Amino acid sequence: PHEQPIEVDAPYLAEMVRLQALDRLGNDALTEGYVVRTTVTSERQQAAVEAMRDGLIAYDRRHGWRGPEAHQTLAPDAGNDDLDRLLSGYTDISGMQPAIVTAVDNGKATLYLASRQTVELGLDAVAWARPYRNENHTGPSPKHVDDVLKRGDIVRVARNDKGDWELAQLPKVQGALVSVNPEDGSVQALVGGFSFLRSKFNRAVMAARQPGSSFKPYLYSAAFERGFTPASIVNDAPLALPDPSKPNGLWTPENDDGKFDGPMRVREALVESKNLVSVRLLDAIGVRFARDYISRFGFPLDALPKNLSLALGTASVSPMGMARGYAVFANGGYLVSPYFIKEIDDRDGKPIYLANPTRACRTCQERLLDTRPPGPPPADVGGHPANAIAQVPAGASTVAGVGDAVLPADAHGEGAHPPLLAPQVIDVRNDYLITSLMKDVILRGTGYAAKALGRDDLAGKTGSTNDHRDAWFVGFNGDVSTSVWVGFDDFSSLGRANGVGEFGAQAALPIWMEYMGTVLKGLPSNALPMPPGIATVQINRQSGLPTASDDPNAMSEILKVEDVDRLRAQAAQQQQNQDEQHPYDIF
Template sequence: MRIFKRMLRWALILAFTGLLLAVAAVGVAYWLIAPRLPSVAVLKDYHMQVPLKVLTADGKLIATFGETRRIPVAIANVPDRLKHAVLAAEDAEFYKHPGVDWHGIARAGWHVVTSGGDKGPGGSTITQQVARNFFLSPEKLYSRKLTEIFIALRMENELTKDQILELYLNKMFLGHRSYGVAAAAAYYYGKSLDQLTIAQCAMIASTFQLPSVVNPINSPKRGLGRRNWVLGQMLENHYITKAEHDQAVAEPNDAFPHEQPIEVDAPYLAEMVRLQAIERLGNDALTEGYVVKTTVVSSRQQQAVNAVRSGLVIYDQRHGWRGPEGHQELAPDASHDDYDRVLSSYTDISGMQPGIVTDVSATEASVYLGTREPVKLGMDAVRWARPYISDSRVGAAPKDVAEVLKRGDIVRLSRNDKGEWQLTQIPKAQAALASVNPEDGAVQAIVGGFNFLRSKFNRAVMAARQPGSSFKPYIYSAAFERGFNPASIVNDAPISLPDPSRPGGVWTPSNDDDKFDGPIRLREALVKSKNLVSVRLLDAIGVRYARDYVTRFGFALDALPANLSMALGTASVSPMSMARGYSVFANGGYLITPYFISEIDDRDGKAVYLANPARACRTCQERLLDTRPVGPPPPDTPATNGATVASASSSETPSASASTGVVLPADAHEGNKPPVLAPEVIDVRNDYLITSLMKDVVIRGTGAAVKVLGRDDLAGKTGSTNDHRDAWFAGFNGDLVTTVWVGFDDFSSLGRGEFGAKAALPIWIDYMGAALKDQPSTTLPMPPGISTVQINRSSGLPSDPGDPNSMPEMFKVEDVDRLRQQAQQQKEDPDQQHAYDIF
């Protein structure tokens, strides 16, 4: 007995000594580690990484940017059944322990001893998991585990249990780039948290342990097993009843990927926003939950996309069938699985679905699209497919389906307006569309190409192309400032000019149709797009003057050629810069700057940026009191060339940037501030006269197809370049300016006869017809200082009463008396001509 007591005493002494040593060891460890422990106070205001979201002006989703899916949710908004599922799966004693489960740690320690050092399950509480995920690495080290314990104890001391659980539910990775329970619910089930069933809550809780391996999509069987175990734990901890448990266990796994739907097709705009957000907000732009509201209207954007794609397909089919995208020899007994393997490397492109031809006869072809049911194509579906020969030639129309398709051909199909499948092909040509509000430059729609995934080059803002005759209105405006008028006579006749850079040292420009009308009024010359008149006009006013004048429309001087070819549109411009220039005509003479971001909100919905663009504000009080003279824009106004419109590098001053091509204006300040006035760069009367000429272009000139829209407020100009490399149409009314370009990226010819009126104008008509549908007519009123006078059609001078060859024409009032004197002098001396009349 005495021996037993002695042994017991020594055992107690040893145990107490061991305890003291353990406490001392922990104390020493804490003393060594404490200085390096992070402050857990930062968790009280911790911002989870949330992707950047881009919206249209009417709140439709354009894109999200960021590596993670996360939807932060407050603990009060997490339903109890989900909290209970997570607690049952991960830490049922969470609300009872001090942050560390000592029994769990003891079990883990015993496992290490008995297994010979295997660092298996660590017995970590939810608090410890939060500590590890926020502050530590996942590597299994004893020192890391000890640090984790100390941080967990600190967290329990400084944060409430609900705060810790909220961090846990929002922070943890749950598979498929989803972080947090709300993102997981949205991805796996397409639901918000309050819509989840008990079984779905348990499934989400089951992914916390091994999210990449055990989740309802990657491993549905293991996921179901883990889910049912979680349901058992919920029952054991009295979170659910036996009936609820049994019902949940019987519920099938109905999870499948639910990507957040993109509501508006605007990838080129989305990329512009991403670049601008990074430039303005720094590296946190894509992770701090910012919401960017753009100026683009969703309906107009989709109309623009549809118009561009439809126009390119029509152009492409006009030039013939280039053949299948590929060909695969098929075995006679090829199965659907064989077809799927062939099609696995092809993706849908702008609604053009890839398919493989499985059977062909003279009257019909069967095409497999991956739907397990073949699509039947008759002769009507392939009738357009005349074989391509060159950019200007196609072969004979096919007589039967077998002339076009062969078994094993990989082709594209799309649905027509009636929903019927048609043979199609991806266009090789490209197009761009830029549409802005002329009042302040707000971008209404932008399309940078046929398909963003095939080509990310944004032709709407980055292309540097020749605008052809669509540039002529700027030259005419410069001429009207130098004394010319709509009735001025200029000779449309052949001309030869010295040019050492050309063969023979002579430049001999010509009209598109190689025809000449002789002396012609400027109004008619623009309506008929007479090249030789424009050359003579530019020569008369001087290239230097014209270049300086054209910069008033926002163009950079170095983008304008310093020779007479500028009259034919050989400048380097982008569709957006042309839209900006035409906005001057549309708004009464004011130079606006296109912009596409109207507001940026933080994750709490507070605006951190508001656009404050310069406005035309033609009738506002501030404009009426503005005494600045009409003239060139101020030096700090961003100019544009083919690659850039403008951008903002600071909160106040715009500066050139090639990253996005469009300006992000200065921040608006709180309070009722007067509007920022855009500079008045051309006289309103000059503007009105040029617009009247461009209205005639769409009534009876090269843009006459616009009449199909049945509106009286539209004006514009076609444009084509040498060898039909570029096709343009730029046009507007008082509310909307739109420019369309069509061409090849490698500057190949679009083909004989592919003028702006044929290749670009149909796209413009489709878009503007839809964008302006049910909108009232909007045009600038005739300004003071304009007079309408009867003129002689031949001379362009005021006519006598009763002249059968007279017609009305508009002039600046100060020109009328001078022209009447010239008419009287010509009447007295018919041989006398004005200098510009015989030029």
């Protein structure tokens, strides 16, 4: 009764804070009255919790009713004390209250709740509960209430948007959401699963999952560093490569839809998430170069496969690692370190630690005076405790030391210390081009649904893995970088629903949209401005080469200025070759 009321639902983050406080302060952390202030705001955290809950329940309902949690044989004269005893082992989870069915017929069911109230459910309240067959199929919609419920069933009920009671079900599927500020890496919201009460495993930082196509922007960034452009033509055609591990000795990657569109521009390949183009890009730039380059986004090398499957997103990453990696695109090319403890005060309110994170600080005087070219982050950045959060392996039991970018309070004078600059790991022009491609993913690609948010500053990428084991959406604007993952802990398939595979766009994107729509509501557009050294050029949509504005196939594209002259020379050479061949065409 004397504890402070809980202001926001953030148990996964609270456990991370507890472990870090113990690591930092020892056992005194529990007895000396310290106050730990985090970077998380209650509004954004609550938005994340609600978005994750809504998204996982929506997935669960698409796949049908798995039946009651238990069944008890009720005596005809069972009283409230008997019902309370039967429900004593069940607790309210995420607003889903345990209840036992005491009477049921065609039209309604009467349920007794653990909160000692009685409710009635009609057919509307159970209409969603088509019987679960497997991950791809459900049975027919129920025609009567007693098709779903029987006397003695122990089930869950929850209030819907209208405040009415309806049948509920605890999802088996899990998910994670991480949102960070691209400017300094401060964690804005973190959800590690559907319910901390049911599972303490923090998927936001401990899960090591395959990101699928949401990993492609890192590869495309590496390709742009090697001379490819958004207008480069790459063949989307079948590919067979030697692989002794396959039954026929060949690895034959495919696109998600099983179709091939032939030669296409790189921009379209990312918008349509073409796997074969990604494999050819990786083959062209070399796996070794790609792994070294992608490690600039904060991923340890040993998490990146040493083969062409890297192009399909077979790395092992956490949702935190993906949010951090996309923050590089959001802030202009700087690798920030996630942290979540802002300040620790003693019992008298005196700060004993204050966070001093590295910052992107794109327009700071110190940054403008820094003339070092973009490159790999210093070796000590990867090993800094602040970065451990991005690469905690699956099964790790602790996140102690995570976000350790702090200094004693007395080291801080008011404005006396210069900002700690985050390392610039990619060129700002490369960043602008990749962000442009990811904006198109939302405008007209696999992330099209996010266009409903009505913003012009959003960029992101869907991700799905083989057999729909993982569904991702990772996206950002200048204010937040947010990753959402949905999947099963045992790597089961997410399956299909309503005739559509549970890709990132169906399973993860709605969660991302609900969260981002809430936290960005009322905020002005915030996107990376076009940097110097980018030119808008008319290109031929078939050849990808610069062309005259009166060309009926002309379209606008943005390129690095040094690529424009090279491509113009290539176009002129191509025209000359055609002119030389022309006289022979009549034969």
